[in-house]
Amino acid sequence: xxxxxxxxxxxxxxxxxxxxxxxxxxxxxxxxxxxxxxxxxxxxxxxxxxxxxxxxxxxxxxxxxxxxxxxxxxxxxxxxxxxxxxxxxxxxxxxxxxxxxxxxxxxxxxxxxxxxxxxxxxxxxxxxxxxxxxxxxxxxxxxxxxxxxxxxxxxxxxxxxxxxxxxxxxxxxxxxxxxxxxxxxxxxxxxxxxxxxxxxxxxxxxxxxxxxxxxxxxxxxxxxxxxxxxxxxxxxxxxxxxxxxxxxxxxxxxxxxxxxxxxxx
Amino acid sequence: xxxxxxxxxxxxxxxxxxxxxxxxxxxxxxxxxxxxxxxxxxxxxxxxxxxxxxxxxxxxxxxxxxxxxxxxxxxxxxxxxxxxxxxxxxxxxxxxxxxxxxxxxxxxxxxxxxxxxxxxxxxxxxxxxxxxxxxxxxxxxxxxxxxxxxxxxxxxxxxxxxxxxxxxxxxxxxxxxxxxxxxxxxxxxxxxxxxxxxxxxxxxxxxxxxxxxxxxxxxxxxxxxxxxxxxxxxxxxxxxxxxxxxxxxxxxxxxxxxxxxxxxxxxxxxxxxxxxxxxxxxxxxxxxxxxxxxxxxxxxxxxxxxxxxxxxxxxxxxxxxxxxxxxxx
Numbered sequence: 001x002x003x004x005x006x007x008x009x010x011x012x013x014x015x016x017x018x019x020x021x022x023x024x025x026x027x028x029x030x031x032x033x034x035x036x037x038x039x040x041x042x043x044x045x046x047x048x049x050x051x052x053x054x055x056x057x058x059x060x061x062x063x064x065x066x067x068x069x070x071x072x073x074x075x076x077x078x079x080x081x082x083x084x085x086x087x088x089x090x091x092x093x094x095x096x097x098x099x100x101x102x103x104x105x106x107x108x109x110x111x112x113x114x115x116x117x118x119x120x121x122x123x124x125x126x127x128x129x130x131x132x133x134x135x136x137x138x139x140x141x142x143x144x145x146x147x148x149x150x151x152x153x154x155x156x157x158x159x160x161x162x163x164x165x166x167x168x169x170x171x172x173x174x175x176x177x178x179x180x181x182x183x184x185x186x187x188x189x190x191x192x193x194x195x196x197x198x199x200x201x202x203x204x205x206x207x208x209x210x211x212x213x214x215x216x217x218x219x220x221x222x223x224x225x226x227x228x229x230x231x232x233x234x235x236x237x238x239x240x241x242x243x244x245x246x247x248x249x250x251x252x253x254x255x256x257x258x259x260x261x262x263x264x265x
Numbered sequence: 266x267x268x269x270x271x272x273x274x275x276x277x278x279x280x281x282x283x284x285x286x287x288x289x290x291x292x293x294x295x296x297x298x299x300x301x302x303x304x305x306x307x308x309x310x311x312x313x314x315x316x317x318x319x320x321x322x323x324x325x326x327x328x329x330x331x332x333x334x335x336x337x338x339x340x341x342x343x344x345x346x347x348x349x350x351x352x353x354x355x356x357x358x359x360x361x362x363x364x365x366x367x368x369x370x371x372x373x374x375x376x377x378x379x380x381x382x383x384x385x386x387x388x389x390x391x392x393x394x395x396x397x398x399x400x401x402x403x404x405x406x407x408x409x410x411x412x413x414x415x416x417x418x419x420x421x422x423x424x425x426x427x428x429x430x431x432x433x434x435x436x437x438x439x440x441x442x443x444x445x446x447x448x449x450x451x452x453x454x455x456x457x458x459x460x461x462x463x464x465x466x467x468x469x470x471x472x473x474x475x476x477x478x479x480x481x482x483x484x485x486x487x488x489x490x491x492x493x494x495x496x497x498x499x500x501x502x503x504x505x506x507x508x509x510x511x512x513x514x515x516x517x518x519x520x521x522x523x524x525x526x527x528x529x530x531x532x533x534x535x536x537x538x539x540x541x542x543x544x545x546x547x548x549x550x551x552x553x554x555x556x557x558x559x560x561x562x563x564x565x566x567x568x569x570x571x572x573x574x575x576x577x578x579x580x581x582x583x584x585x586x587x588x589x590x591x592x593x594x
Contacts (some may be wrong), residue, residue, distance in 0.1 A: 051487045057429065074490030081484040088480035089535040098481065101489050104474045132534075148485075 001027060001061050001076065001155030003188045004047070008056035010040075010047055017043045017211045018054065025188040025205070026180070029177060033201035035197040036233050039209040042082060048190070049079035060156070071102045078149030080142075081194075082160040087134040089200040092144050095133050096120060099151040101178045114118040119147045123177060139170030143177070150181060157182070163198065171195070175202050196249045200224050208232055220247050230255060266532050267539065270546035274324060277553035281320040282559050286567070300431035302365035322450040323556040323570075324549040325459045326511045330518065331525025331548020332462075333508035335541060336469060340474050340497045340525050348508035351395065353412030355420035355513040360387025362424050362439045366431045370427050380442070381454070384513035391416050392505035396498075406483075409501070419466040443569025445517045445557060454514045461471045465503050466545070470497065473537035480535055516573050521548045524582045531585055549579055 003025045006242070012019040018040045025031045033041045048053040050065060050073045058065040060076055088095075096116050097108065104112065120126045125143050128136065131145055142162055159178065163171040179202055183191040188194060193199045199206070206223040209217040210232045216223055224247040229237040233253040240247050283291045289308055297312045305550055324428040330348060348354050363369050364383040395412045395414070402408040450488040469476070475496055478486045486493050508522065525548030535538040562568045
């Protein structure tokens with residue numbers, strides 16, 4: 001399913017947070033949404049997920065999202081919020097099952113049982129099924145959230161900093177799983193990320209946001225440049241291409257600090 | 266676990282009916298209830314007019330307060346939410362005191378239910394105030410909780426003012442109401458409270474899955490296609506009526522609404538298909554046990570149930586907290 005955003009704008013208490021955002025994602029590809037804090041990445045994901053009501057259009061295969069029923073939108077779009085961890089007294093099996101809340105009746109059907117087991121096994125967390133979610137590590141909770149989204153068989157996956165607060169090994173595990181399911185299930189995946197090097201390694205397309213606007217879009221080679229890092233993040237950095245041809249960023253100094261700006265005055 | 270809870274409730278109900286200042290054997294109690302034994306008129310009055318409605322009221326009110334607490338904790342994502350902490354019980358207390366001290370009621374000429382009706386009106390008024398004040402901020406959890414706590418303090422101050430103005434007899438009546446008591450239960454009052462419970466529970470159970478999703482957080486619930494604000498509002502209205510009807514007849518038995526849901530959560534988790542009935546059973550069991558305890562402390566007299574509920578509930582609850590293996594909040 002193709003996701004297209006047309007002239008999307010959103011205001012929080014009459015302060016513009018998103019202005020005229022246009023972008024497009026394709027099935028079976030990962031689009032990294034990058035940019036500094038307060039660039040509007042989370043707000044954009046919430047607008048696409050139908051949590052916020054923006055101006056402009058969100059189109060799924062050319063059809064406006066607000067023409068779908070709310071249950072239908074949630075079956076097409078899987079959204080993982082930032083820090084969406086919960087301490088609820090729910091087991092992993094129950095938590096994942098909740099991803100299909102609109103198809104659940106008093107008795108859990110065999111189909112739903114099979115689906116949860118399949119998704120958990122697919123993600124390699126079948127052994128956690130009877131654990132309470134509040135007792136899981138950050139990485140495991142993130143996998144449960146991904147399972148919760150995947151059980152709805154979404155066509156579009158929106159992830160808000162899914163590797164945030166995870167150690168290096170778990171960051172790679174989570175992002176590799178996302179890459180795998182994006183390819184296998186032909187999902188159009190949009191991930192808000194802070195780690196430029198991780199994004200450069202795993203994303204197919206890039207959307208750079210700054211102050212609520214799209215700054216630049218393209219592939220890693222055309223987007224991850226020292227000029228972009230300097231003007232969007234305010235950081236002097238060296239960008240080099242590693243042996244696999246992936247751009248890697250080594251930050252050097254803050255532009256603001258060098259100028260003797262607010263932080264060090 | 267649910268079956269065990271139900272059996273325990275039936276057991277405490279039987280013991281509750283069988284105990285009291287008038288020493289009647291269990292056999293006598295049963296023959297009066299089931300065989301409509303007409304040989305002993307006084308036993309018939311004791312059982313049918315006094316003990317049976319009081320014992321059943323303990324079950325119904327315990328279940329109502331516990332369900333109200335469970336759903337308040339769920340929709341407000343807060344372990345401290347209960348009809349007591351949100352000021353609903355304080356509103357009822359003020360309403361009752363207003364009727365007892367000044368003889369002022371929003372529904373005059375209500376006869377024997379003048380005091381409880383006033384308590385109901387004021388507790389429901391508290392809910393309406395929470396509702397409208399929270400509406401300004403879009404029914405966020407924080408606004409609802411803070412508004413409830415502010416109203417709790419307001420009504421407690423107004424209650425203190427009324428107590429200050431009251432005569433000795435009026436003050437005694439207010440204090441007795443505030444202790445909480447099942448002794449003024451009639452079949453009519455029991456019927457009203459039970460009816461509210463029976464109407465509310467199926468509606469809550471219908472939304473069991475959606476309420477379970479709510480515990481994953483607002484954003485996740487919204488992304489799963491749930492209209493969180495509407496659900497929160499609907500459940501709040503339902504549990505407000507449930508809590509208001511319970512406290513207005515029996516007084517402030519605040520503890521049940523807080524503890525019942527926590528016991529249920531520790532036993533069956535938060536899948537609302539089990540959590541809701543288990544909360545009802547835990548609350549019913551606690552209040553029924555408290556009702557028995559209230560008759561046993563001083564032989565021949567009945568101790569205020571509000572005090573006993575805390576005496577029985579607090580040690581039990583603390584034991585659960587100290588020995589529980591998991592932290593859910």
